[in-house]
Amino acid sequence: MTTDLTVYTQTAQRFADAFGESFQVNVPISKYTSARVGGSAEMMLIAKSAADLQKAVELACAANIRYTIIGGGSNILVSDRGVRGLVIFNKAKQVQFRHSGASVICTAESGMNLSSLARMCISKGLGGLEWAIGVPGTVGGAVVGNSGAHGGDMNDNLLLATVWEPGRGVRTYSLEDMQYEYRNSVFKREQGNKFKLRRVVLSADLKFKPGSTDVIMARADEFNEKRKKSQPGGATMGSMFKNPENYYAGYLIETAGLKGFRCGGASISEKHANFFLNDGTATAEDIRALIAEAWHTVRDRFGVEMELEVELVGDWDY
Numbered sequence: 001m002t003t004d005l006t007v008y009t010q011t012a013q014r015f016a017d018a019f020g021e022s023f024q025v026n027v028p029i030s031k032y033t034s035a036r037v038g039g040s041a042e043m044m045l046i047a048k049s050a051a052d053l054q055k056a057v058e059l060a061c062a063a064n065i066r067y068t069i070i071g072g073g074s075n076i077l078v079s080d081r082g083v084r085g086l087v088i089f090n091k092a093k094q095v096q097f098r099h100s101g102a103s104v105i106c107t108a109e110s111g112m113n114l115s116s117l118a119r120m121c122i123s124k125g126l127g128g129l130e131w132a133i134g135v136p137g138t139v140g141g142a143v144v145g146n147s148g149a150h151g152g153d154m155n156d157n158l159l160l161a162t163v164w165e166p167g168r169g170v171r172t173y174s175l176e177d178m179q180y181e182y183r184n185s186v187f188k189r190e191q192g193n194k195f196k197l198r199r200v201v202l203s204a205d206l207k208f209k210p211g212s213t214d215v216i217m218a219r220a221d222e223f224n225e226k227r228k229k230s231q232p233g234g235a236t237m238g239s240m241f242k243n244p245e246n247y248y249a250g251y252l253i254e255t256a257g258l259k260g261f262r263c264g265g266a267s268i269s270e271k272h273a274n275f276f277l278n279d280g281t282a283t284a285e286d287i288r289a290l291i292a293e294a295w296h297t298v299r300d301r302f303g304v305e306m307e308l309e310v311e312l313v314g315d316w317d318y
């Protein structure tokens with residue numbers, strides 16, 4: 001797996017000089033993802049601040065090395081063959097609040113855990129992000145995927161995103177610039193294009209409405225209960241497919257008779273058919289086989305071609 005050896009060694013040395021022990025080579029990715037599968041990162045860096053994140057992608061661009069950002073790793077399926085180039089795990093977590101008229105604005109670095117941010121806001125009596133309680137992953141991942149639940153999504157919260165763009169540097173994206181749709185954004189639409197360097201979310205400004213902590217907390221508890229009742233625990237990536245128009249992907253997969261269907265160590269949850277589980281022995285290839293089975297069976301039974309919500313990351317070419 002590589003990139004020309006000399007270039008690789010020189011680049012690795014440059015990263016080691018710049019980031020010290022935060023940089024390593026040949027690191028297994030599985031423990032950094034919620035599905036607990038996937039091969040190794042050729043080079044791996046833990047970014048502890050937005051400044052680190054920016055410096056890392058600038059260095060990677062200058063060295064002509066591909067980079068992949070992983071936040072919580074909760075919406076990706078990493079190939080068993082791993083990921084070439086530099087994988088950056090985003091742990092930039094600084095958060096600041098300020099008043100703006102009747103609202104409060106929070107600037108959160110993109111590696112901040114979304115659910116923890118929601119809890120922090122509730123404890124301060126700030127409403128608007130309750131839907132995110134229990135959604136794993138980071139602010140950056142949620143900004144990219146327009147994550148949402150219980151009728152809310154990032155589209156309701158985002159004021160602007162501070163983004164590093166290859167060739168253009170740091171820019172501000174307004175809500176309109178994000179071109180949000182259901183679990184989609186201008187960033188997510190680029191995921192299929194493996195030749196294009198990806199934009200990087202450094203931080204996000206989110207808006208909140210002050211309110212009664214008890215009322216906001218009660219709403220969050222209700223959402224959390226619903227989640228516990230309807231979703232399985234364990235190693236999963238959340239919803240595998242987006243809900244097609246007028247359907248629920250889970251309903252289609254369940255009605256196609258696939259609940260409990262298994263490929264190797266991966267199975268379709270008995271509790272929620274749009275959740276695919278790793279029993280601890282699954283490979284990424286097992287999960288991909290399960291995706292193919294569900295997709296084809298649903299298309300053959302109902303004529304519906306489902307779209308993946310989860311992104312396939314790394315080396316999937318044959």
Ligand SMILES: Cc1cc2nc3c(=O)[nH]c(=O)nc-3n(C[C@H](O)[C@H](O)[C@H](O)COP(=O)(O)OP(=O)(O)OC[C@H]3O[C@@H](n4cnc5c(N)ncnc54)[C@H](O)[C@@H]3O)c2cc1C
Nearest residue numbers: 071072073074075137138140141142147148149201237238
């Ligand atoms: C149990 C479970 C429940 C879930 N429930 C929900 C739910 O209710 N609603 C929902 O919407 N989702 C849900 N998800 C999916 C997932 O948690 C969200 O999509 C989450 O927002 C992904 O964030 P992440 O940091 O884990 O992204 P990752 O999986 O790390 O990355 C996803 C994509 O975003 C890119 N990315 C991440 N950070 C950045 C950045 N800073 N800049 C640029 N690109 C970036 C990555 O490169 C990748 O392309 C669930 C997942 C699990 C496992």
